Amino acid sequence: MYKIISNQQIGNDFYIMAIEGSFEANPGQFYMLRGIGSFMTLSRPISVFDVGKDKIAFMYRVVGEGTKYFSKLKEGDEITLYGPYGNGYPVSDYKDKKVALIGGGMGIAPLFYLAKQLDNAEIHLGLNSRDLTAEQKQYLGQLYATHAPTTIHIDTDMSEKLDFSKYDAVMTCGPEIMMYKLTKKHENVYVSLEKHMGCAVGACLSCTCDVAGKRVKVCKDGPVFKGSEVSYDDAIKLL
Amino acid sequence: MYKIISNQQIGNDFYIMAIEGSFEANPGQFYMLRGIGSFMTLSRPISVFDVGKDKIAFMYRVVGEGTKYFSKLKEGDEITLYGPYGNGYPVSDYKDKKVALIGGGMGIAPLFYLAKQLDNAEIHLGLNSRDLTAEQKQYLGQLYATHAPTTIHIDTDMSEKLDFSKYDAVMTCGPEIMMYKLTKKHENVYVSLEKHMGCAVGACLSCTCDVAGKRVKVCKDGPVFKGSEVSYDDAIKLL
Amino acid sequence: MTMQSNYFNLSFKNPVIAASGTFGFGQEYKAYYNPSILGGISAKGITLEARRGNSGIRITETAGGIMNSIGLENPGVESFLADELQQMSTIDTVKIANLGGSTLETYIEGAKLIEEHNKKVKANASTLLHTAVDLVELNISCPNVKEGGIAFGITCEGAEKVVREVRKVLSVPMAVKLSPNAENIVNVAKTCEYEGADGISLINTFSALKIDIKKRRPVFDNVYAGLSGPAIKPIALKMVREVAKAVKVPVIGMGGITTAEDAIEFIMAGAHLIQFGTASFINPYAGKDIVEGIEAFMKEENIKSLDEIRGII
Amino acid sequence: MTMQSNYFNLSFKNPVIAASGTFGFGQEYKAYYNPSILGGISAKGITLEARRGNSGIRITETAGGIMNSIGLENPGVESFLADELQQMSTIDTVKIANLGGSTLETYIEGAKLIEEHNKKVKANASTLLHTAVDLVELNISCPNVKEGGIAFGITCEGAEKVVREVRKVLSVPMAVKLSPNAENIVNVAKTCEYEGADGISLINTFSALKIDIKKRRPVFDNVYAGLSGPAIKPIALKMVREVAKAVKVPVIGMGGITTAEDAIEFIMAGAHLIQFGTASFINPYAGKDIVEGIEAFMKEENIKSLDEIRGII
Numbered sequence A, B: 001m002y003k004i005i006s007n008q009q010i011g012n013d014f015y016i017m018a019i020e021g022s023f024e025a026n027p028g029q030f031y032m033l034r035g036i037g038s039f040m041t042l043s044r045p046i047s048v049f050d051v052g053k054d055k056i057a058f059m060y061r062v063v064g065e066g067t068k069y070f071s072k073l074k075e076g077d078e079i080t081l082y083g084p085y086g087n088g089y090p091v092s093d094y095k096d097k098k099v100a101l102i103g104g105g106m107g108i109a110p111l112f113y114l115a116k117q118l119d120n121a122e123i124h125l126g127l128n129s130r131d132l133t134a135e136q137k138q139y140l141g142q143l144y145a146t147h148a149p150t151t152i153h154i155d156t157d158m159s160e161k162l163d164f165s166k167y168d169a170v171m172t173c174g175p176e177i178m179m180y181k182l183t184k185k186h187e188n189v190y191v192s193l194e195k196h197m198g199c200a201v202g203a204c205l206s207c208t209c210d211v212a213g214k215r216v217k218v219c220k221d222g223p224v225f226k227g228s229e230v231s232y233d234d235a236i237k238l239l
Numbered sequence C, D: 001m002t003m004q005s006n007y008f009n010l011s012f013k014n015p016v017i018a019a020s021g022t023f024g025f026g027q028e029y030k031a032y033y034n035p036s037i038l039g040g041i042s043a044k045g046i047t048l049e050a051r052r053g054n055s056g057i058r059i060t061e062t063a064g065g066i067m068n069s070i071g072l073e074n075p076g077v078e079s080f081l082a083d084e085l086q087q088m089s090t091i092d093t094v095k096i097a098n099l100g101g102s103t104l105e106t107y108i109e110g111a112k113l114i115e116e117h118n119k120k121v122k123a124n125a126s127t128l129l130h131t132a133v134d135l136v137e138l139n140i141s142c143p144n145v146k147e148g149g150i151a152f153g154i155t156c157e158g159a160e161k162v163v164r165e166v167r168k169v170l171s172v173p174m175a176v177k178l179s180p181n182a183e184n185i186v187n188v189a190k191t192c193e194y195e196g197a198d199g200i201s202l203i204n205t206f207s208a209l210k211i212d213i214k215k216r217r218p219v220f221d222n223v224y225a226g227l228s229g230p231a232i233k234p235i236a237l238k239m240v241r242e243v244a245k246a247v248k249v250p251v252i253g254m255g256g257i258t259t260a261e262d263a264i265e266f267i268m269a270g271a272h273l274i275q276f277g278t279a280s281f282i283n284p285y286a287g288k289d290i291v292e293g294i295e296a297f298m299k300e301e302n303i304k305s306l307d308e309i310r311g312i313i
């Protein structure tokens, strides 16, 4: 159990929660967060938003019962978390390369810490017009801009907007359909997949999918994969 | 939902929780307390410890999951409660009469507010030597003494200790066996019964028992009954 | 937009019914809301003779659910008809008598008393007793009485016998309430329909066990007790869907419904009416919240009648 | 004081076994504790041929429980024997192969492969494959595969057929894993015992339903999915007690066990061994906590052997 330092509402349903403790994680890894003892049977996978000395932060959106519970926690309350889990983005391979970080919706969460670890990143935040007020978007833009040049795209398809030739890699997180489209635009696209999870350690097979022709576990082998190797069955269904 | 003003630990497993709000209740009545949305399926019946302007207080002991949850709540946290339920002690009949208030263990809880409403009460707190340190007992004694002369009996059978002839009535709450014995000592003994409860409104029949030859609902017709009319089947089993 | 519907030749102002044993005789939750807002009320289960119910602890909490061992404490059919049912007349809703029994004979005798009562009321023969039973919910599924009840709900043979015999003496509309402990609940439902049941009501509680490991004995004197509440909802929902697909008569679905969203799940699974039981212990406003929540959902999703979504899964 | 016991001619250092499908192939929770502290590990269910499992969402939360629809994703029996089982050899515990099937033939063929593998290992014929299957858990109760499995677990006739035929080809100790969806789980257990099962394992998940009312479709592509976790514990405990009273072979009890107290309830209800499944998702240290908690309880209550409390309810 860890103590909550702060749990700030930064948009309609957007929150950033900071938790006390000593943590080590790579950008793109995630933790399993849970509350209220065993009343909640499944922990919720949430990406690392930021890691600092003696604290870690998560950015999350309230979508159901579990995240609603998180949103009600206050400074001083306790929370249980396990992790870090999975493999993050290939930071060391692209440390000083030019990288586009493209987030869609809550997919912007892992990009903050990711930008911090890269020397030459550019951040593109895809936010829709419902979730955040103009001010809130500006606030987020400024927040992210502390680590890299940041642009905010509202309700636009970023795969159409950018000149991908100038990047060595694209690292993205967001709706599958967005990530799928990006995959077609550049050779080195790294995507972060989302699946309902039970164990987060590779034990339950709740989160498997096909990558590079093999069954992989998103929790353990991912959540970050090379986009071109992912089989987008689900995303393609939506096209 | 109500706000918690304070939740003070006053003994090993003894707590007093004060809750903000405007409440009206009679001594001996109880509320159903609950937390964490619908995760807890049953509310917990807890007697009124004290009612003040814009607040109510409960004294409780941690015995299981529900009360443990209560003990973890802090100032500013929220709690749900319904009530007041049931009928309390016959305060108006004995307003200025000489009344012995006898509590055993957590049964001391309703006596505080009860003493406040009587002009001529004497409080006897039966506490065992495990639950509370000497200091904690003294603290409790002083607390109760703000309303009436108070004595503390440790690990003793109060039905053997007191001269019952000097009282017009005995109002008691505690283990059934204690209340049963007291019932034999005086004509006007009022006891507060404890049963597992579902609805607290008389709808589910979880709490029925025989009083004066009739089936009654402890939640609605009690929890306070005239001791001589209660059928002590369970208590007698223990003798 | 309307929540109103007709089943059993009765008009239900909405599909939300208070479940037997959890709502007393309709008066008990009046401090929270007017019970007339409900589509119906199923009164506490009654038996031919009055019963004191089970000894010992009668209710306890489990993860996401509760267990109860009331043991059908009730004043008996006659007393119910003369007293509690009459008091229910102030409530403008469908009045359901939940009839249990220990032997075939006690079911039949109980049903006969209801039949006679209704005849008298309809004929205005009695000036004092003016409220009739609108619907009988034949309870062949109470797990908490040793002598039986549930014995009739486990197998098709059991159900066949009791439904056939009761039907012979009862012209009042009758739904049969099934047990999740049935060997094959779909077949039991079909048997009941075949034997003349006007509807199927499901599910009653699951037979279950909790042990006090310190005392080294079961929590309940009766060893087993009935599990209900949110914990059982996913199983109940599956059973309701399967039964709704198998029978033509109306299905009253229940088991863990605590919110309007839960109720809508049951309707999408094929339930014509729904009941909420344990929900009232979690939230005394549950009935009101469910009625209002269904209405809000219909508005939001532009649903004119629940028929549009009934059984779409 | 000892938690050690012998069943199936195997020595269990304690009664705590990781349940199939929730503990991978034993390696996955190593970051939390050494799996060698467990009495046994039941590996993910395997089938003759490799399976990709079900499409769509595979796990979700319910009140006090979870629903899963993995659909027996697994590498196939041969690959399991050659690979995952061999990796399990580093773990000092009883190794259980959970064998499912879609037809009688696939069960028999799968069992034959295990039998042959064990014979080779025992004969030291193979130098590479040195780990044998200690116990087969015959899974006739998976609700998540359309083709079958559970079909054999619903009726006595189904169980009779598959247990009889598998027993003919399998000399490795075998427990049969039963479904709570069985029409009469006690009779199915007795049938399995009669047909030569060395033990009974119960319960697998309950077939259940959850509907996404906004999308107006079931949450799971396969419509139904299996309910497990604390929510089902009281029902599982009852079933374990009834089966334990009805058969003479050892009973492996499970269903919602998340704490040592839960485990002790099952032992008091008659279980010889227990399994924890969903518990690991709630608390990755669950296995360790349960083992240590049972030990602490035995000390506290001065219990020398679990035989003292087994089946006392």
Ligand SMILES: Cc1cc2nc3c(=O)[nH]c(=O)nc-3n(C[C@H](O)[C@H](O)[C@H](O)COP(=O)(O)OP(=O)(O)OC[C@H]3O[C@@H](n4cnc5c(N)ncnc54)[C@H](O)[C@@H]3O)c2cc1C
Binding pocket: A030, A042, A043, A044, A045, A046, A047, A048, A058, A059, A060, A061, A062, A063, A064, A065, A066, A067, A068, A106, A109, A110, A193, A194, A195, A196, A197, A223, D059, D060, D061
């Ligand atoms: C690797 C990974 C990283 C994530 N990082 C973030 C993040 O940084 N910020 C953030 O807001 N969200 C993140 N998510 C999504 C987040 O896990 C879900 O929004 C959350 O679990 C929803 O829980 P709930 O109880 O509020 O919703 P409900 O819909 O009530 O949840 C019901 C069940 O479904 C599961 N579930 C529902 N939606 C999702 C989903 N999209 N992904 C996985 N499980 C789901 C829940 O965990 C729960 O078990 C991440 C998901 C994954 C897999």
Ligand SMILES: Cc1cc2nc3c(=O)[nH]c(=O)nc-3n(C[C@H](O)[C@H](O)[C@H](O)COP(=O)(O)OP(=O)(O)OC[C@H]3O[C@@H](n4cnc5c(N)ncnc54)[C@H](O)[C@@H]3O)c2cc1C
Binding pocket: B030, B042, B043, B044, B045, B046, B047, B048, B058, B059, B060, B061, B062, B063, B064, B065, B066, B067, B068, B106, B109, B110, B193, B194, B195, B196, B197, B223, C059, C060, C061
């Ligand atoms: C009218 C009335 C007034 C009460 N007043 C007080 C009070 O002022 N202070 C106080 O500390 N306690 C009081 N109690 C007892 C209190 O309700 C229980 O200690 C509490 O419910 C235990 O809950 P738990 O979850 O901690 O225990 P668990 O044992 O985990 O509870 C499991 C279930 O059993 C029920 N239960 C367990 N013990 C009791 C009990 N003794 N009485 C009723 N239900 C029980 C719980 O409500 C719950 O539903 C009162 C009980 C009644 C009936």
Ligand SMILES: Cc1cc2nc3c(=O)[nH]c(=O)nc-3n(C[C@H](O)[C@H](O)[C@H](O)COP(=O)(O)O)c2cc1C
Binding pocket: B198, B204, C019, C020, C021, C022, C044, C045, C046, C068, C070, C072, C098, C139, C142, C177, C203, C204, C205, C227, C228, C229, C230, C232, C254, C255, C256, C257, C275, C276, C277, C278, C279
């Ligand atoms: C305390 C209690 C008493 C009950 N008594 C009866 C009864 O008398 N007759 C009956 O048919 N069902 C009875 N039931 C079962 C409920 O009517 C309902 O079928 C079951 O609880 C499942 O619904 P729920 O999960 O919404 O509570 C009782 C349930 C509870 C909890």
Ligand SMILES: Cc1cc2nc3c(=O)[nH]c(=O)nc-3n(C[C@H](O)[C@H](O)[C@H](O)COP(=O)(O)O)c2cc1C
Binding pocket: A198, A204, D019, D020, D021, D022, D044, D045, D046, D068, D070, D072, D098, D139, D142, D177, D203, D204, D205, D227, D228, D229, D230, D254, D255, D256, D257, D275, D276, D277, D278, D279
């Ligand atoms: C994700 C998941 C996968 C499972 N896979 C299997 C399986 O492959 N074979 C099997 O026999 N049981 C399987 N089960 C059932 C469990 O082994 C166990 O019987 C059931 O979950 C009840 O126990 P629990 O409540 O402790 O989880 C699975 C359960 C879960 C939750």
Ligand code: FES
Binding pocket: A196, A197, A198, A199, A200, A201, A202, A203, A204, A205, A206, A207, A208, A217, A218, A219, A220
């Ligand atoms: S969440 Fe269990 S294998 Fe990935």
Ligand code: FES
Binding pocket: B196, B197, B198, B199, B200, B201, B202, B203, B204, B205, B206, B207, B208, B217, B218, B219, B220
């Ligand atoms: S608690 Fe329901 S009748 Fe008393």
